[in-house]
Amino acid sequence: MAREALDRFFEISARGSTVGREVRGGLSTFFAMSYIVVLNPLIIGAAADSTGKFLGGGAEPNFAAIAAATSLISGVLTILMGLIGNFPMAVSSSLGMSAFITFGIIVIPGMTWADAMGLVVIEGIILLILVLTGFRQAIFNAVPDQLKTSISVGIGMFITLIGMINAGFIANAGGNALQLGNNGYLVGWPMLVFIVTLFVLFVLHSKKVRSAILVSILGATALALIVEAIFKPGPKVSGGEAINPNGWQLTVPTLDQEWLSLPDLSTLGHFNLLGSFSSVGIITGVLIVFTLLLTNFFDLLGTMMAVANTSGLANEHGQIPHSKRIMVADAIGAIGGGLGATSANSGFIESTVGAGDGARTGLANVVTGVLFLATIVLSPLASVIPSEAAAPTLVLVGFLMMQQVVKIDWANPEIAIPAFLTIVLMPFSYSITNGIGAGFVTFVVMKVARGKYRDVHPLMYLTAGMFVLYFVSGPLQDALGGA
Secondary structure, three states, X not given: OHHHHHHHHHOOOOOOXXXXXXXXXXXXXXXXHOOHHHHHHHHHOOOOXXXXXXXXXXXXXXXXXXXXXXXXXXXXXXXXXXXXXXXXXXXXXXXXXXXXXXXXXXXXXXXXXXXXXXXXXXXXXXXXXXXHOOHHHHHHHHOOHHHHHHHHHHHHHHHHHXXXXXXXXXXXXXXXXXXXXXXXXXXXXXXXXXXXXXXXXXXXXXXOOOOHHHHHHHHHHHHHHHHHHHHOOOEOEEOOXXXXXXXXXXXXXXXXXXXXXXXXXXXXXXXXXXXXXXXXXXXXXXXXXXHHHXXXXXHHHHHHHHHHHHHOOOOOOOOOXXXXXXXXXXXXXXXXXXXXXXXXXXXXXXXXXXXXXOOOOOHHHHHHHHHHHHOXXXXXXXXXXXXXXXXXXXXHHHHHHHXXXXXXXXXXXHHHHHHHHHHHHHHXXXXXXXXXXXXXXXXXXXXXXXXXXXXXXXXXXXXXXXXXXXXXXXXXXXXXXXX
16 A cells, blocks of 8 residues: 555656666665765865855864765755655755855855855745746746757766766866876776776666666775775875875775764854845845856756656656646755755756666655765765766766757757757856856847747747846956946
Protein backbone atom coordinates (compact mmCIF):
# COMPACT_ATOMS: atom_id res chain seq x y z
CA MET A 1 0.00 0.00 0.00
CA ALA A 2 2.78 2.42 0.94
CA ARG A 3 4.63 1.55 -2.26
CA GLU A 4 1.51 2.27 -4.35
CA ALA A 5 1.01 5.61 -2.58
CA LEU A 6 4.65 6.48 -3.25
CA ASP A 7 4.21 5.55 -6.90
CA ARG A 8 1.10 7.71 -7.26
CA PHE A 9 2.53 10.72 -5.45
CA PHE A 10 5.73 10.86 -7.52
CA GLU A 11 4.11 9.50 -10.74
CA ILE A 12 6.92 6.94 -10.92
CA SER A 13 5.22 4.36 -13.16
CA ALA A 14 3.49 7.06 -15.20
CA ARG A 15 6.90 8.47 -16.12
CA GLY A 16 8.29 5.07 -17.04
CA SER A 17 10.57 4.80 -14.02
CA THR A 18 11.02 2.58 -10.97
CA VAL A 19 11.91 3.18 -7.35
CA GLY A 20 15.30 1.59 -7.98
CA ARG A 21 16.05 3.95 -10.87
CA GLU A 22 15.06 6.96 -8.78
CA VAL A 23 17.28 5.90 -5.90
CA ARG A 24 20.16 5.30 -8.30
CA GLY A 25 19.65 8.67 -9.95
CA GLY A 26 19.48 10.43 -6.59
CA LEU A 27 22.74 8.82 -5.50
CA SER A 28 24.44 9.79 -8.77
CA THR A 29 23.34 13.42 -8.46
CA PHE A 30 24.63 13.64 -4.89
CA PHE A 31 28.01 12.15 -5.73
CA ALA A 32 28.34 14.48 -8.73
CA MET A 33 27.58 17.64 -6.76
CA SER A 34 28.77 16.79 -3.23
CA TYR A 35 31.82 18.96 -3.85
CA ILE A 36 29.60 21.99 -3.17
CA VAL A 37 29.83 21.27 0.57
CA VAL A 38 33.58 21.82 0.34
CA LEU A 39 33.77 24.46 -2.40
CA ASN A 40 31.01 26.87 -1.35
CA PRO A 41 32.64 27.61 2.05
CA LEU A 42 35.94 28.24 0.30
CA ILE A 43 34.28 30.90 -1.87
CA ILE A 44 31.98 32.74 0.51
CA GLY A 45 33.84 31.90 3.70
CA ALA A 46 37.36 32.99 2.81
CA ALA A 47 36.64 36.63 1.97
CA ALA A 48 36.04 39.49 4.38
CA ASP A 49 33.42 42.11 3.58
CA SER A 50 34.11 45.83 3.27
CA THR A 51 34.14 46.16 7.06
CA GLY A 52 36.73 43.43 7.51
CA LYS A 53 34.30 40.86 8.92
CA PHE A 54 33.80 37.33 7.57
CA LEU A 55 30.49 35.57 6.93
CA GLY A 56 28.90 35.11 10.34
CA GLY A 57 30.33 38.35 11.66
CA GLY A 58 33.59 36.96 12.99
CA ALA A 59 37.15 38.15 12.57
CA GLU A 60 38.22 34.77 11.16
CA PRO A 61 36.74 32.44 8.51
CA ASN A 62 34.36 29.77 9.83
CA PHE A 63 34.46 27.12 7.10
CA ALA A 64 32.95 24.36 9.25
CA ALA A 65 29.82 26.38 10.02
CA ILE A 66 29.33 27.38 6.38
CA ALA A 67 29.81 23.77 5.24
CA ALA A 68 27.21 22.56 7.74
CA ALA A 69 24.78 25.30 6.70
CA THR A 70 25.36 24.49 3.02
CA SER A 71 24.55 20.82 3.69
CA LEU A 72 21.44 21.68 5.71
CA ILE A 73 19.99 24.25 3.31
CA SER A 74 20.82 22.11 0.25
CA GLY A 75 19.20 19.05 1.82
CA VAL A 76 15.99 20.81 2.85
CA LEU A 77 15.56 22.70 -0.44
CA THR A 78 16.38 19.65 -2.58
CA ILE A 79 13.73 17.60 -0.78
CA LEU A 80 11.31 20.53 -1.12
CA MET A 81 11.90 20.61 -4.88
CA GLY A 82 11.14 16.90 -5.03
CA LEU A 83 7.92 17.23 -3.05
CA ILE A 84 6.62 20.42 -4.68
CA GLY A 85 7.95 20.19 -8.22
CA ASN A 86 8.28 16.39 -8.53
CA PHE A 87 11.32 17.07 -10.67
CA PRO A 88 14.76 15.39 -10.44
CA MET A 89 16.68 18.65 -10.00
CA ALA A 90 18.69 19.08 -6.81
CA VAL A 91 19.00 22.54 -5.27
CA SER A 92 22.12 24.02 -3.71
CA SER A 93 24.24 27.15 -3.48
CA SER A 94 24.84 28.61 -6.93
CA LEU A 95 28.59 28.93 -7.39
CA GLY A 96 28.11 31.72 -9.90
CA MET A 97 26.00 33.68 -7.43
CA SER A 98 28.43 32.88 -4.59
CA ALA A 99 31.32 34.23 -6.65
CA PHE A 100 29.35 37.34 -7.67
CA ILE A 101 28.42 38.07 -4.06
CA THR A 102 32.00 37.48 -2.86
CA PHE A 103 33.88 39.41 -5.52
CA GLY A 104 31.26 41.92 -6.68
CA ILE A 105 28.98 42.80 -3.78
CA ILE A 106 30.61 42.56 -0.36
CA VAL A 107 33.58 44.62 -1.58
CA ILE A 108 31.34 47.67 -2.11
CA PRO A 109 32.20 50.22 0.60
CA GLY A 110 29.75 49.90 3.47
CA MET A 111 28.42 46.50 2.41
CA THR A 112 28.44 43.65 4.94
CA TRP A 113 27.86 39.93 4.50
CA ALA A 114 24.53 40.26 6.32
CA ASP A 115 23.47 43.06 3.97
CA ALA A 116 24.42 40.99 0.91
CA MET A 117 22.41 37.99 2.13
CA GLY A 118 19.47 40.32 2.74
CA LEU A 119 19.59 41.33 -0.92
CA VAL A 120 19.50 37.63 -1.85
CA VAL A 121 16.33 37.21 0.22
CA ILE A 122 14.73 40.24 -1.48
CA GLU A 123 15.67 38.87 -4.91
CA GLY A 124 14.10 35.53 -4.01
CA ILE A 125 10.87 37.16 -2.84
CA ILE A 126 10.58 39.10 -6.11
CA LEU A 127 11.30 35.92 -8.03
CA LEU A 128 8.53 34.10 -6.16
CA ILE A 129 6.07 36.91 -6.95
CA LEU A 130 7.00 36.71 -10.65
CA VAL A 131 6.30 32.98 -10.60
CA LEU A 132 2.99 33.22 -8.74
CA THR A 133 1.75 35.91 -11.13
CA GLY A 134 2.63 33.70 -14.11
CA PHE A 135 5.24 36.10 -15.51
CA ARG A 136 8.16 33.67 -15.29
CA GLN A 137 6.12 30.91 -16.94
CA ALA A 138 5.00 33.30 -19.68
CA ILE A 139 8.58 34.18 -20.57
CA PHE A 140 9.50 30.50 -20.62
CA ASN A 141 6.64 29.81 -23.03
CA ALA A 142 7.60 32.79 -25.24
CA VAL A 143 11.06 31.39 -26.03
CA PRO A 144 11.14 29.66 -29.46
CA ASP A 145 11.59 25.89 -29.31
CA GLN A 146 14.90 25.85 -31.19
CA LEU A 147 16.31 28.54 -28.93
CA LYS A 148 15.37 26.36 -25.96
CA THR A 149 17.26 23.53 -27.63
CA SER A 150 20.33 25.70 -28.06
CA ILE A 151 20.22 26.53 -24.35
CA SER A 152 20.34 22.83 -23.53
CA VAL A 153 23.21 22.21 -25.99
CA GLY A 154 25.14 25.19 -24.63
CA ILE A 155 24.76 23.89 -21.10
CA GLY A 156 26.07 20.54 -22.31
CA MET A 157 29.27 22.22 -23.49
CA PHE A 158 29.38 24.29 -20.31
CA ILE A 159 29.19 21.34 -17.91
CA THR A 160 31.71 19.44 -20.02
CA LEU A 161 34.14 22.31 -19.48
CA ILE A 162 33.26 22.38 -15.77
CA GLY A 163 34.00 18.67 -15.49
CA MET A 164 37.33 18.96 -17.25
CA ILE A 165 38.37 21.97 -15.15
CA ASN A 166 37.27 20.28 -11.93
CA ALA A 167 39.53 17.35 -12.79
CA GLY A 168 42.47 19.52 -13.87
CA PHE A 169 42.23 18.12 -17.41
CA ILE A 170 41.79 21.72 -18.57
CA ALA A 171 43.70 24.32 -16.56
CA ASN A 172 44.35 28.04 -16.46
CA ALA A 173 47.39 28.99 -18.53
CA GLY A 174 47.58 32.52 -17.18
CA GLY A 175 45.16 35.37 -17.68
CA ASN A 176 42.02 34.04 -19.36
CA ALA A 177 43.78 31.41 -21.47
CA LEU A 178 43.23 27.69 -20.98
CA GLN A 179 45.55 24.78 -21.59
CA LEU A 180 45.64 21.01 -21.39
CA GLY A 181 46.58 19.68 -17.96
CA ASN A 182 49.79 20.87 -16.32
CA ASN A 183 51.66 23.11 -18.78
CA GLY A 184 50.13 21.25 -21.70
CA TYR A 185 50.78 17.74 -20.38
CA LEU A 186 48.62 15.14 -18.64
CA VAL A 187 50.59 14.10 -15.57
CA GLY A 188 49.90 12.88 -12.04
CA TRP A 189 47.98 10.05 -10.41
CA PRO A 190 44.74 12.04 -9.99
CA MET A 191 44.80 12.79 -13.72
CA LEU A 192 45.16 9.07 -14.42
CA VAL A 193 42.11 8.37 -12.25
CA PHE A 194 40.07 10.89 -14.28
CA ILE A 195 41.18 9.59 -17.69
CA VAL A 196 40.70 5.90 -16.80
CA THR A 197 37.27 6.63 -15.34
CA LEU A 198 36.28 8.68 -18.38
CA PHE A 199 37.09 5.90 -20.83
CA VAL A 200 35.47 3.25 -18.63
CA LEU A 201 32.33 5.39 -18.48
CA PHE A 202 32.30 5.84 -22.26
CA VAL A 203 32.56 2.07 -22.73
CA LEU A 204 29.87 1.32 -20.15
CA HIS A 205 27.53 3.83 -21.80
CA SER A 206 28.18 2.44 -25.29
CA LYS A 207 27.35 -1.03 -24.00
CA LYS A 208 24.17 0.35 -22.41
CA VAL A 209 25.17 -0.87 -18.95
CA ARG A 210 22.56 0.03 -16.35
CA SER A 211 23.79 2.30 -13.54
CA ALA A 212 26.87 3.17 -15.61
CA ILE A 213 27.18 6.62 -14.05
CA LEU A 214 26.77 5.48 -10.45
CA VAL A 215 29.11 2.51 -11.00
CA SER A 216 31.76 4.81 -12.50
CA ILE A 217 31.64 7.26 -9.58
CA LEU A 218 31.86 4.53 -6.95
CA GLY A 219 34.55 2.65 -8.87
CA ALA A 220 36.58 5.81 -9.42
CA THR A 221 36.33 6.72 -5.73
CA ALA A 222 37.61 3.28 -4.77
CA LEU A 223 40.47 3.63 -7.27
CA ALA A 224 41.26 7.10 -5.91
CA LEU A 225 41.39 5.76 -2.34
CA ILE A 226 43.87 3.08 -3.42
CA VAL A 227 46.01 5.58 -5.36
CA GLU A 228 46.15 7.98 -2.42
CA ALA A 229 46.97 5.18 0.03
CA ILE A 230 49.84 3.86 -2.09
CA PHE A 231 51.32 6.86 -3.91
CA LYS A 232 50.11 9.71 -1.63
CA PRO A 233 49.88 12.52 -4.20
CA GLY A 234 48.13 14.68 -1.58
CA PRO A 235 46.31 17.97 -2.20
CA LYS A 236 47.10 20.37 -5.01
CA VAL A 237 46.46 23.37 -2.78
CA SER A 238 46.90 23.75 0.96
CA GLY A 239 46.27 26.89 2.99
CA GLY A 240 45.45 28.79 -0.18
CA GLU A 241 48.85 28.05 -1.72
CA ALA A 242 49.70 25.61 -4.53
CA ILE A 243 52.00 22.95 -3.10
CA ASN A 244 51.74 20.12 -5.64
CA PRO A 245 50.64 20.74 -9.26
CA ASN A 246 49.96 17.01 -9.69
CA GLY A 247 47.85 16.62 -6.54
CA TRP A 248 44.11 16.21 -6.05
CA GLN A 249 42.11 19.22 -7.22
CA LEU A 250 39.75 19.78 -4.28
CA THR A 251 39.37 16.87 -1.86
CA VAL A 252 41.91 14.20 -0.95
CA PRO A 253 40.29 10.74 -0.96
CA THR A 254 40.99 9.09 2.37
CA LEU A 255 39.09 7.16 5.02
CA ASP A 256 41.50 8.28 7.72
CA GLN A 257 39.35 10.99 9.26
CA GLU A 258 36.73 11.62 11.92
CA TRP A 259 33.42 10.38 10.55
CA LEU A 260 31.04 11.86 13.10
CA SER A 261 31.07 15.52 14.08
CA LEU A 262 28.63 17.84 15.82
CA PRO A 263 27.51 20.53 13.35
CA ASP A 264 28.27 24.20 13.86
CA LEU A 265 25.24 26.11 12.57
CA SER A 266 26.24 29.51 13.92
CA THR A 267 26.09 31.28 10.52
CA LEU A 268 22.44 30.41 9.90
CA GLY A 269 20.21 33.47 9.81
CA HIS A 270 23.09 35.88 9.27
CA PHE A 271 21.22 38.35 7.07
CA ASN A 272 20.00 41.92 7.24
CA LEU A 273 16.98 42.36 5.00
CA LEU A 274 17.11 46.12 4.34
CA GLY A 275 20.52 47.08 5.72
CA SER A 276 22.19 47.37 2.33
CA PHE A 277 19.97 50.25 1.20
CA SER A 278 21.21 52.44 4.04
CA SER A 279 24.79 51.17 3.69
CA VAL A 280 25.34 51.59 -0.06
CA GLY A 281 22.31 53.57 -1.23
CA ILE A 282 19.01 52.70 -2.89
CA ILE A 283 20.26 52.89 -6.51
CA THR A 284 23.18 50.54 -5.93
CA GLY A 285 20.98 48.18 -3.94
CA VAL A 286 18.33 48.06 -6.68
CA LEU A 287 20.92 47.37 -9.41
CA ILE A 288 22.41 44.53 -7.37
CA VAL A 289 18.97 42.98 -6.84
CA PHE A 290 18.24 43.31 -10.57
CA THR A 291 21.49 41.53 -11.48
CA LEU A 292 20.86 38.74 -8.96
CA LEU A 293 17.27 38.42 -10.17
CA LEU A 294 18.09 38.15 -13.86
CA THR A 295 20.91 35.67 -13.22
CA ASN A 296 18.73 33.44 -11.08
CA PHE A 297 15.75 33.84 -13.40
CA PHE A 298 17.49 32.48 -16.49
CA ASP A 299 19.93 30.09 -14.85
CA LEU A 300 16.89 28.13 -13.72
CA LEU A 301 15.38 28.21 -17.20
CA GLY A 302 18.54 26.71 -18.67
CA THR A 303 19.05 24.13 -15.92
CA MET A 304 15.40 23.08 -15.99
CA MET A 305 15.52 22.56 -19.76
CA ALA A 306 18.77 20.62 -19.51
CA VAL A 307 17.43 18.24 -16.84
CA ALA A 308 14.10 17.83 -18.64
CA ASN A 309 15.75 17.02 -21.97
CA THR A 310 18.24 14.61 -20.39
CA SER A 311 15.48 12.80 -18.52
CA GLY A 312 13.06 12.84 -21.46
CA LEU A 313 10.43 14.81 -19.52
CA ALA A 314 10.17 17.69 -22.01
CA ASN A 315 7.73 17.29 -24.88
CA GLU A 316 8.38 18.22 -28.52
CA HIS A 317 7.67 21.89 -27.74
CA GLY A 318 9.96 21.98 -24.71
CA GLN A 319 7.09 22.01 -22.21
CA ILE A 320 7.84 20.44 -18.82
CA PRO A 321 5.32 18.86 -16.40
CA HIS A 322 4.55 20.98 -13.33
CA SER A 323 6.92 23.72 -14.53
CA LYS A 324 5.23 26.40 -12.41
CA ARG A 325 5.63 24.31 -9.27
CA ILE A 326 9.30 23.76 -10.16
CA MET A 327 9.76 27.52 -10.47
CA VAL A 328 8.04 28.11 -7.12
CA ALA A 329 10.40 25.66 -5.42
CA ASP A 330 13.38 27.31 -7.09
CA ALA A 331 12.30 30.78 -5.92
CA ILE A 332 11.93 29.43 -2.39
CA GLY A 333 15.49 28.17 -2.83
CA ALA A 334 16.75 31.68 -3.41
CA ILE A 335 14.94 32.91 -0.30
CA GLY A 336 16.17 29.96 1.76
CA GLY A 337 19.75 30.46 0.64
CA GLY A 338 19.67 34.08 1.80
CA LEU A 339 18.00 33.21 5.11
CA GLY A 340 20.57 30.48 5.69
CA ALA A 341 23.47 32.73 4.61
CA THR A 342 24.71 30.19 2.07
CA SER A 343 24.21 32.34 -1.07
CA ALA A 344 21.27 32.06 -3.46
CA ASN A 345 20.27 28.42 -3.94
CA SER A 346 18.98 27.25 -7.30
CA GLY A 347 18.68 24.19 -9.50
CA PHE A 348 22.07 22.49 -9.86
CA ILE A 349 23.24 21.58 -13.36
CA GLU A 350 24.88 18.41 -12.02
CA SER A 351 21.32 17.09 -11.65
CA THR A 352 21.68 16.10 -15.30
CA VAL A 353 24.00 13.35 -14.06
CA GLY A 354 21.17 11.78 -12.05
CA ALA A 355 18.77 12.30 -14.96
CA GLY A 356 21.25 10.56 -17.24
CA ASP A 357 21.32 7.65 -14.80
CA GLY A 358 17.56 7.19 -14.78
CA ALA A 359 16.02 9.82 -12.48
CA ARG A 360 12.59 10.97 -13.69
CA THR A 361 10.77 12.12 -10.55
CA GLY A 362 11.13 14.03 -7.31
CA LEU A 363 11.85 10.82 -5.41
CA ALA A 364 15.44 11.10 -6.67
CA ASN A 365 15.56 14.52 -5.00
CA VAL A 366 14.48 13.04 -1.69
CA VAL A 367 17.41 10.60 -1.88
CA THR A 368 19.86 13.38 -2.77
CA GLY A 369 18.46 15.66 -0.06
CA VAL A 370 18.70 13.02 2.65
CA LEU A 371 22.35 12.44 1.75
CA PHE A 372 23.01 16.19 2.00
CA LEU A 373 21.42 16.20 5.46
CA ALA A 374 23.61 13.25 6.42
CA THR A 375 26.74 15.23 5.57
CA ILE A 376 25.92 17.64 8.39
CA VAL A 377 27.23 15.04 10.84
CA LEU A 378 28.93 12.62 8.42
CA SER A 379 31.29 15.12 6.81
CA PRO A 380 33.48 12.51 4.99
CA LEU A 381 30.42 11.38 3.05
CA ALA A 382 31.00 14.36 0.77
CA SER A 383 34.71 14.97 1.18
CA VAL A 384 35.82 11.41 0.43
CA ILE A 385 34.79 11.72 -3.25
CA PRO A 386 37.46 13.58 -5.27
CA SER A 387 36.36 15.76 -8.17
CA GLU A 388 38.44 13.52 -10.47
CA ALA A 389 35.99 10.68 -9.71
CA ALA A 390 32.80 12.67 -10.38
CA ALA A 391 33.99 14.90 -13.24
CA PRO A 392 33.84 12.20 -15.96
CA THR A 393 30.07 12.00 -15.49
CA LEU A 394 29.74 15.67 -16.42
CA VAL A 395 31.65 15.04 -19.64
CA LEU A 396 29.36 12.14 -20.56
CA VAL A 397 26.21 14.14 -19.79
CA GLY A 398 27.62 16.99 -21.88
CA PHE A 399 27.90 14.56 -24.78
CA LEU A 400 24.30 13.40 -24.27
CA MET A 401 23.03 16.99 -24.29
CA MET A 402 25.12 17.88 -27.34
CA GLN A 403 23.20 15.31 -29.39
CA GLN A 404 20.19 17.65 -29.44
CA VAL A 405 22.07 20.06 -31.72
CA VAL A 406 20.52 18.36 -34.76
CA LYS A 407 17.13 19.83 -33.82
CA ILE A 408 18.36 23.33 -34.76
CA ASP A 409 17.79 24.57 -38.33
CA TRP A 410 21.35 25.64 -39.15
CA ALA A 411 20.29 26.78 -42.65
CA ASN A 412 18.10 29.53 -41.17
CA PRO A 413 20.29 32.42 -39.93
CA GLU A 414 17.43 33.92 -37.92
CA ILE A 415 17.64 31.02 -35.48
CA ALA A 416 21.07 29.58 -36.28
CA ILE A 417 23.08 32.68 -35.34
CA PRO A 418 21.29 33.27 -31.99
CA ALA A 419 21.58 29.55 -31.27
CA PHE A 420 25.29 29.58 -32.09
CA LEU A 421 25.98 32.51 -29.75
CA THR A 422 23.92 30.88 -27.01
CA ILE A 423 25.90 27.67 -27.29
CA VAL A 424 29.42 29.11 -27.46
CA LEU A 425 29.08 31.92 -24.93
CA MET A 426 28.04 29.62 -22.09
CA PRO A 427 31.41 27.84 -21.90
CA PHE A 428 33.44 30.76 -23.27
CA SER A 429 32.13 33.26 -20.70
CA TYR A 430 31.59 30.58 -18.03
CA SER A 431 27.99 31.67 -17.54
CA ILE A 432 24.62 30.20 -18.48
CA THR A 433 22.99 33.61 -18.16
CA ASN A 434 25.43 35.29 -20.56
CA GLY A 435 24.74 32.66 -23.21
CA ILE A 436 20.98 32.95 -22.87
CA GLY A 437 21.16 36.76 -22.93
CA ALA A 438 23.31 36.86 -26.06
CA GLY A 439 20.96 34.45 -27.81
CA PHE A 440 17.81 36.39 -26.87
CA VAL A 441 19.19 39.79 -27.89
CA THR A 442 20.57 38.45 -31.18
CA PHE A 443 17.30 36.67 -31.97
CA VAL A 444 15.36 39.92 -31.62
CA VAL A 445 17.92 41.91 -33.63
CA MET A 446 17.93 39.34 -36.46
CA LYS A 447 14.15 39.24 -36.69
CA VAL A 448 13.77 43.03 -36.68
CA ALA A 449 16.61 43.53 -39.17
CA ARG A 450 14.93 41.11 -41.58
CA GLY A 451 11.55 42.83 -41.25
CA LYS A 452 9.93 40.05 -39.23
CA TYR A 453 9.37 41.97 -36.03
CA ARG A 454 5.78 40.68 -35.86
CA ASP A 455 7.11 37.14 -35.43
CA VAL A 456 8.73 38.06 -32.11
CA HIS A 457 6.67 37.55 -28.95
CA PRO A 458 6.29 40.84 -26.99
CA LEU A 459 7.88 39.20 -23.95
CA MET A 460 10.98 38.45 -26.01
CA TYR A 461 11.35 42.18 -26.68
CA LEU A 462 11.01 42.85 -22.96
CA THR A 463 13.47 40.11 -22.04
CA ALA A 464 16.02 41.26 -24.62
CA GLY A 465 15.80 44.78 -23.23
CA MET A 466 16.36 43.46 -19.72
CA PHE A 467 19.44 41.61 -20.89
CA VAL A 468 20.86 44.73 -22.52
CA LEU A 469 20.49 46.46 -19.16
CA TYR A 470 22.03 43.42 -17.44
CA PHE A 471 25.10 43.48 -19.70
CA VAL A 472 25.78 47.15 -18.86
CA SER A 473 24.67 47.02 -15.21
CA GLY A 474 28.26 47.04 -13.92
CA PRO A 475 29.31 50.28 -15.65
CA LEU A 476 25.86 51.72 -14.96
CA GLN A 477 26.23 50.98 -11.26
CA ASP A 478 29.68 52.57 -11.22
CA ALA A 479 28.42 55.66 -13.05
CA LEU A 480 25.39 56.12 -10.79
CA GLY A 481 27.42 55.37 -7.71
CA GLY A 482 29.93 58.05 -8.59
CA ALA A 483 27.29 60.57 -9.51
